[in-house]
Amino acid sequence: MDRTAATTEPPGASPLRERLTVPVLAFGGILMAVMQTVVVPLLPDLPRLTGASAGTVSWMVTATLLAGAVLTPVLGRAGDMYGKRRVLLTALALMTAGSVLCTLTSDIAVLITARALSGAAAAVVPLSISILRDELPPDRRGSAVALMSSTVGIGAALGLPLAAVIVQYADWHTMFWVTGALGVTGVAAVGWTVRESPVREPGRFDVAGAIGLAAGLVCLLLGVSQGGPWGWGSARVVGLFAAALVVLALWSWQQLRTERPLVDLRLVGRPRVGLSHLAALLAGFAFYANTLVTAQLVQAPEATGYGLGLSIVATGLCLLPSGIVMLLLSPVSARISAARGPRVTLALGATVIAAGYAVRIADSRQLWMIIAGATVVATGTTLAYSALPTLILRAVPPGRTASANGVNVLMRTIGQAGSSAAVAAVLVHHTSPVGGAPVPTLHGYLLAFAMAGAVALLAAAVALRIPGDPPQDAADGPDRAVHRAPGARDGAMKGA
Template sequence: MDQPGPIARPLRDRLTIPVLASGGILMAVMQTVVVPLLPDLPRLTGASASTVSWMVTATLLAGAVLTPVLGRAGDMYGKRRVLTASLALMTVGSVMCALSSDIGVLIAARALQGAAASVVPLSISILRDELPPERRGSAVALMSSTVGIGAALGLPLAALVVQYADWHTMFWLTSALGALGVTAVWWAVKESPVREPGRFDVLGALGLAAGLVSLLLGVSQGGQWGWASPRIIGLFAATVVVLALWWWQQLRTERPLVDLRLVTRPRVGLSHVAALLTGFAFYANSLVTAQLVQAPKATGYGLQLSIVATGLCLLPGGVTMLLFSPVSARISAARGPRITLALGAAVIACGYAVRIADSRDLWMIILGATVVATGTTLAYSALPTLILRAVPAGQTASANGVNVLMRTIGQAVSSAAVAAVLVHHSSPLGGISVPTLHGYLLAFAMAGAVALAACAAALTIPGDEPAADSTRTDAGEARGTRDEAMEEA
């Protein structure tokens, strides 16, 4: 195997963080670009609106199922290898969307793109293995912020393409970016020698997949099918039974997919609870803001903005997330990540207070949304640092995968809860039912209350001192393993 030259290797080392961060941004862009298309897809594909909605649901379900599975695979078989495969699946899905207008193919392609949800936890694990402690904090904070940055960039980008070009062009563009991302990761990112040996828990992966699909399908389709319908009740009952059996199986497996004994430790378990609550609080901001500013002026509060203008309203939040990620790292270094997480959740609650105070003036709407984005940056940047300090190096990817899964579940529940509030508080306008301003304010109040609950959960997480020593030990072990691997080579 050829070795990089004295100039090429340092260049690759310098590009590791930008390449991994660009992969996270690309993943978030890929998840977001379909949103501006949803109103037109029934006409473009000849499918019903309910069928078209599966282009979002399929990505959500696949991402939730595959994130912990691919995280565990990365710990066992190599993080760069699994990361490259995830980006490749995402790119293949984008090519399929570019080549077809058949709704069945499009839904299957979007499910393939869900594999990219594992990009962030895998990248964070690589950063832990490869970077010295003094650089790790800021790099992990940046990596965590890429989700919000990519979402803020993806909406206006997709809206511009949809407005001025054929909708397939958008997927050709993301296909090219995906291929570039795969190539960049293969060239610039080193494979970490830190592994967790053992046999892959296939039964555990299937059980977790079945339980998560039942849960998220029930949550995402409850409003459409009816919360009291036999299908929804059956899905939730199946969730309880399947996940209970899965929990029992995981506790009795020598090499489980998810180490539940580790998850139930207060430092890890409470971090996952905070992730779920933060995901709920963060997601309501994007959902409600987009609908609010596009509402007709006849409502008395709506601004009737175009899709492009709506995306631009969310753009300052994405820029803020990029700028505040190093601030989050400095706060975590000085005060500890649990304080950063609590502060971030409190800032999110303040952002919703701004939204409740004034949701009629555009500048106040943008200000409130940006404050929520700032709090999200602090919280999302602190969560992986908490996990890194609490788990062994060999389980970093799978533990961060579970943390991302909890955020995803929080976002799914947030979507269902916000939809239920807005449907319940609607009034007729021009023959259609539109949410009232009171409904939007209730949604803001609900998200703000959940953010305060996340703040309380963060403050109950045990202190950082013992875990920090553990992190330094893990880093030393990782470097020692690398040195041994180099000597053997």
């Protein structure tokens, strides 16, 4: 079924709107990352504020993770078929609705549901990258995509101190009022500025594939995220992993036999695509340990002999330099990719991440060294994350860019979930009593750094195995028919 939609923007849109496209999309990416992190400072107090147990409260994070993992490839595919701007606005609207719902209640069930709605924001970055590929001329595309990729780290670095300040000095609902207002601003800005991409891949949406992927990912990520609390050998966790294996195997069989699959597994089977996804998983694992461990390390009591006893506000400020570095270095990443190729940039970034963890191992007692090590990791993350979408854009047909980048972001999410579980497992097994409570030892933190650094080096090795660009870019090949919506403009957006 050929489903198309005419672009909603009139021809000859103003140059001002064209110039604002990149910063508006970047604002959406930062907003997405802020939404994912703002709840973290609230977690210790939410049991008292909601009357729920700590285990139940943790679902405010888990629900967002699961919803984002499921919706990212689904919304990416919908964007390729029905219009990326339209689906981007839908994702931003769901995110905003989740924040507004959180302002109106203290009921934990409603709060968890609202946070699941906010998980739709995870699709913002791959959809925006696909729009930039369709709209920008090649000489502008690299730096814009690099900036868009870096917004994940920039928003995370900004979101934590922002939320901490609000939680410390205002009613906790105020935080969601602020994020809700930012969400409304994002929806309005995208609606006014961003034109609908003319590139389409028409066909029938793969509903069965979406349901199968959702079921498999929920089982997998739920098992990973709850392995620690429930026990890795418990019947529930083992059952979830077994169910994930069976469901995803059946889903793969279904995808290979569907004319227009949700995820083109044959495309994923190409080394340029499949190895890029594997590198994304490993980079996500390596990057996420930096945020997790740094926050815990600097807040540890001084009685541990290594902890600094910092407040959550001060902790957020420690991570702020990382966000600034990611913002400033994204154009550098684009220039390296243009000169040496994105796989070299990815390998370099992963190596720098490993170097950052080496700094953390060398000294994790002095605040300035902790900040320096975290910033080096952020530098490598900027290079790696900026190179990943460029690799995907060069390897897939134009009609598959949003869905392919959605899968790449999904792999990063799985890597982050695995990192969270692995770091927790390491720290739980290396504790000592402080004030009558078990607290992770410095040795445990150093092991977590070593683990993340080793994974980063593995990501660099995978990056170097990614084939270089063929003589003719795969994206220009005849793999898939690409449809331009009726009335769509010809050529790239020249004024952006």
